[in-house]
Amino acid sequence: MNEQSKKLRLTLNCAIFAAVTAIMAQVEVPLPLVPISGQTLAVGITATILGSRQGAVAMVCYAAIGTAGLPVFAGLSGGPQILAGPTGGYIIGFIAAAFFTGLILEKTRYTIPMAMIANTAGMIITLMFGxxxxxxxxxxxxxxxxxxxxxxxxxxxxxxxxxxxxxxITVRKQLIQASLITETYKKTA
Incomplete structure (x- = not known):
């Protein structure tokens, strides 16, 4: 695969997972200040499949398109006021959570127990920022x-x-097998 194809694949992976996050954001349970939504599930799936760098880039894309005004945040909201508002810290936290979740897996092993530890750490990071x-x-x-x-x-x-x-972990194994994502890490399950 040439360099241009690799870059296109990376860009498409990030765009696809930003879109998955936008869709999952619409699954929500309203609470007084901060809703429970599917965004954090999507962040964890993204980081587990794509790893630290691509996972973080996907979340940067998600935050950027929402900040630009597209209604991709929870409750079909968007715009810079969301990022600057009470729930904006969670969205910013998605970037750090995706990076550190992926990094933990890259430094250890891609197994469900390690992914559980990594995703729990990501949850803590998101909650801290938020x-x-x-x-x-x-x-x-x-x-x-x-x-x-x-x-x-x-x-x-x-x-x-x-x-x-x-x-x-399940989807990542299938995507690697189908050569839709590349194995770039030291250790895998």
């Missing part, structure tokens, strides 16, 4: 910020971490 911005934008104390921005999401987040691990 809660910090929520606290300052809404002017909450730390207790209130944690009550609104972390506690409602821990149990569901662990379920999503498991699903992202299982789906991600």
């Amino acid at each position: 809660t910090i911005q929520l606290k300052f934008i809404v002017d909450l104390g730390w207790k209130e910020a944690l009550a609104s921005g972390v506690y409602p999401f821990v149990f569901v987040g662990l379920i999503k971490a498991f699903l992202a691990s299982w789906i991600g």
